[in-house]
Amino acid sequence: MxxxxxxxTGTVVSAVxxxxxxxxxxxxxxxxxxxxxxxxxxxxxxxxKEKFPLASSLKVVDISGGCGAMYxxxxxxxxxxxxxxxxxxxxxxxxxxxxxxxxxxxxxxxDVPKD
Numbered sequence: 792m793x794x795x796x797x798x799x800t801g802t803v804v805s806a807v808x809x810x811x812x813x814x815x816x817x818x819x820x821x822x823x824x825x826x827x828x829x830x831x832x833x834x835x836x837x838x839x840k841e842k843f844p845l846a847s848s849l850k851v852v853d854i855s856g857g858c859g860a861m862y863x864x865x866x867x868x869x870x871x872x873x874x875x876x877x878x879x880x881x882x883x884x885x886x887x888x889x890x891x892x893x894x895x896x897x898x899x900x901x902d903v904p905k906d
Contacts, residue, residue, distance in 0.1 A: 831859040835890055842886035843868045847904045860895035867902040876901065 828836070828851075836851045843849070848867035855861040864883060871879040879901035884891065891897060 829853045829857055829859065831862065835862060835864070835887060838886060838890065839864065839866060839883070842882075843870055845869050848902075854898070855895065859893075861897070862894065863898040863900070865900045865902075867904055869904055871901055871903050 832851045832853050836849060839849055839851070840846065843866060846866055846868040848865065850863075850865040852863045853859060853861070854863045864887075866883065871882070874882070880899045883899050883901065884897075887897070
């Protein structure tokens with residue numbers, strides 16, 4: 792019984808730590824509970840909005856758990872029309888050239904709006 796109680800207590804303590812840190816673990820990934828954007832997400836979104844003013848959809852997510860080391864970018868813009876995926880990604884990389892220097896990684900998803 793004592794071992795079960797300790798195990799249960801440890802689980803509760805771990806759950807409280809996760810809740811207090813404002814993070815939720817989902818299938819091995821850490822995600823924020825709140826829908827507010829981090830400063831890094833806002834900064835990157837602003838740069839991409841300026842570089843791709845015709846973007847019909849833009850989403851920037853800090854996938855590093857909030858420390859700003861890794862981001863995921865989803866952008867849909869008519870400016871990508873006629874360009875191969877690698878060219879689209881190169882445009883995004885070029886736009887974020889300065890920001891990328893301080894990152895561990897960047898996932899890029901680009902698309903052209905459907906007519």
